[in-house]
Amino acid sequence: MTSKTIKVNYLARVEGEGGLSVKIKGNQVTDLQLNIFEPPRFFEAFLRGRRYDEAPDITARICGICPVAYQMSATHAMENAFGVTVGGPLRALRRLLYCGEWIESHTLHIYLLHAPDFLGFPDAIHMAKAHPGVLERGLQLKKIGNQIVSLVGGREIHPINVKVGGFYKAPTKAELYTLYEPLQWAMDAARETVRWVAALPFPALERDYEFVALRHSDEYPFNEGRLVSSHGMDIAIADYEEHFVEEHVPYSNALHSRLKQRGAYLVGPLARYSLNFDRLTPAAQEAARAAGLAEVCRNPFKSIVVRSVELLYACEEALRIIRAYEYPDVAAEAIQPHAGIGHGLTEAPRGILYHRYCIDDQGVITEAKIVPPTSQNQKAIEADLRELIGKNVDLARQPLTWLCEQAIRNYDPCISCATHFLKLQIEPG
Amino acid sequence: MVSKRKPKLAVWKFASCDGCQLSLLDCEDELLSLVGRVEIANFAEASRAVIRGPYDLSLVEGSITTPHDAERIQRVRRDSKRLIVIGACATAGGIQALRNFQDVKEFVSIVYATPDYIATLDKSTPIAAHVPVDFELRGCPVNKKQLLELISALLSGRKPNIPAYSVCVECKQRGTVCVMVARGEPCMGPVTQAGCGALCPSYVRGCYGCFGPMENPNVESLTAEWRHRGVQAPDVVRALRSFNAYAEPFRRESEAHDQ
Structure with missing residues (x-):
């Protein structure tokens, strides 16, 4: 029986440091490890003893790609602990800020990190030479996402304007309208993006995922809703830890999350889309149908199409919010900290991001738990790879390695996010 | 760097959030002209292609927190004509340097649940604590305009205009x-x-x-x-x-x- 190994020492075009090793005997995968060697940074340890209002700024530093997601989950968790609800224009501004992050992050992934895989290029710069104009469109879209985050948040990476209760300063309607024309262009560019990615060649793979995502009574989800799954789970976010558990495996610095009852599950664009198709705008639904997507999508390689549909949705939603915006009476709701436990769960670009904090009567954090999307998807990534390799075992090592890398990049994995906790072994420095 | 060959640029990551190297990709208006002036020789976040060193200019993000990374930074230094550190992790140890203030035994008792598979140093230290660096660009994250100013100053052999006032x-x-x-x-x-x-x-x-x-x-x-x-x-x-x-x-x- 022939045996073969696939080894990727340093995965490119993902956020953070990871590798892959696979052992194959005959047509059986005998061992498969997604190695995450990104050094742990122990956020949950040093959040202890920090004040509640520091959590949005500190947790943002877990990830430079999706700091808004950390700020949103942290602020909602704190407000949950203190019994405060943020509504009206402040709530709308938070959605707008999240639209900016989705546009920026999704575009980065579609154009710079993922599309080159489908077209056989090592990176977007090489792709740009053969496909003139495409990368320019992607960069312009990404810039508009960043402009939203900068305007509402103060700057594109690690925004400074997000506060427990709302914002430090609310933008005026006139300031928001400076984004209006760029966003109208972005709507068209996003439609064009959906068309462009729909024509890419997709490797065949249909997986029987359990999708997990937020679901809101009438919106495509960002910050609020119940946590639902395609297998009938429907829970309040405060019950998250009753249903999910994290495990440590020897070859990874990130914990693996699983459903206590059923094991692996999937979060992120495919899950959000498949559980919330009816919450998309007619324009986004139409673009999805025209791209050949059904209302449920189980081919992980098509996540690039789903991301593009979400990109279109985020542009349209941002325009709607700007049109409806009224300058708020206060930039933030008043907060009276007291002892309590707060839960927050929001839809980061890569899927659900869960925060839980225990706060003492002085408003100081005594315990923190953070579960990012990539640690929740690790089991699904490994299962995808096993099935994919089983189907393509006759490929030569090089194209098979490429296919595996591409399958990992389907997840837009954020390894910096996934590795921030954990037990450690101290060696004298 | 007046020779005809394009200078080779490498980007290296240590313990960090990826945000400072993302600042480079966030230069949406300047990215394509930048890659016209340099050869991107090693930038894992952006490209699968890797060109061997030595590199004319290395940008280093992140702090040193593991024995492996303490060795890796030595190799990066040896392969780099100029080594620029970018962001608070690389210049000061970053937010993860909060571990440096904990009594190690107490820290272990909080976090150390089972004897596991992870090796970490008891301190998060800046790059300059390990190797000589040619310039430190501050910020959490760095300012992308300052990053571009620094790169273009180095490419044209002039002093970067980065103020040190408050x-x-x-x-x-x-x-x-x-x-x-x-x-x-x-x-x-x-x-x-x-x-x-x-x-x-x-x-x-x-x-x-x-x-x-x-x-x-x-x-x-x-x-x-x-x-x-x-x-x-x-x-x-x-x-x-x-x-x-x-x-x-x-x-x-x-x-x-x-x-």
Whole structure:
């Protein structure tokens, strides 16, 4: 029986440091490890003893790609602990800020990190030479996402304007309208993006995922809703830890999350889309149908199409919010900290991001738990790879390695996010 | 670097959030002209292609927190003609340097649940603690305009224009009302290096020190003023211990208030 190994020492075009090793005997995968060697940074340890209002700024530093997601989950968790609800224009501004992050992050992934895989290029710069104009469109879209985050948040990476209760300063309607024309262009560019990615060649793979995502009574989800799954789970976010558990495996610095009852599950664009198709705008639904997507999508390689549909949705939603915006009476709701436990769960670009904090009567954090999307998807990534390799075992090592890398990049994995906790072994420095 | 060959640019990551190297990809208007001037030889976040060293210019993000990374930075230094460190992790140890203030035994008792598979050093240290560096660009994250200025200055062999004065100067340039004088907000601006454009005060909040200590800061005088205004010692310590906690002037002053 022939045996073969696939080894990727340093995965490119993902956020953070990871590798892959696979052992194959005959047509059986005998061992498969997604190695995450990104050094742990122990956020949950040093959040202890920090004040509640520091959590949005500190947790943002877990990830430079999706700091808004950390700020949103942290602020909602704190407000949950203190019994405060943020509504009206402040709530709308938070959605707008999240639209900016989705546009920026999704575009980065579609154009710079993922599309080159489908077209056989090592990176977007090489792709740009053969496909003139495409990368320019992607960069312009990404810039508009960043402009939203900068305007509402103060700057594109690690925004400074997000506060427990709302914002430090609310933008005026006139300031928001400076984004209006760029966003109208972005709507068209996003439609064009959906068309462009729909024509890419997709490797065949249909997986029987359990999708997990937020679901809101009438919106495509960002910050609020119940946590639902395609297998009938429907829970309040405060019950998250009753249903999910994290495990440590020897070859990874990130914990693996699983459903206590059923094991692996999937979060992120495919899950959000498949559980919330009816919450998309007619324009986004139409673009999805025209791209050949059904209302449920189980081919992980098509996540690039789903991301593009979400990109279109985020542009349209941002325009709607700007049109409806009224300058708020206060930039933030008043907060009276007291002892309590707060839960927050929001839809980061890569899927659900869960925060839980225990706060003492002085408003100081005594315990923190953070579960990012990539640690929740690790089991699904490994299962995808096993099935994919089983189907393509006759490929030569090089194209098979490429296919595996591409399958990992389907997840837009954020390894910096996934590795921030954990037990450690101290060696004298 | 006047030769016809394009200079080779490499980007390296150590313990960090990826945000500072993302700043390079966030230069949407300048990215394509930048890649026209340099050869991207090693940039894992952007490309699968890797060109062997030596590299004319290496940008290093992140701090040193593992025995493996302590060795890896030596190799990066050997392969790099010039080595520039970018961001608070690389210049000061970053937010993960908060571990440096914990008693190691106590820290272990909080986090160390089972004897596991992870090796980590007991301190998070800046790159300059391990190898000589040619320039330190501050910020959490770095300012992308400063990053472009630094790269183009190095490519054309001139001195980069990166001021070392305080955030207060930028506030005055913008005409922002002082949040400490007018609103009594504790602000790190008087001791923090400029570079962000005095962002936080323009959003009506005190500076929280992303760019680390300015040249010769008088931190003691600032904290005395805060205490005079009623800020409690634990909050003084928290303010000094954030993203540049292990930078010497902030570290020393936080220890003076930490009982």
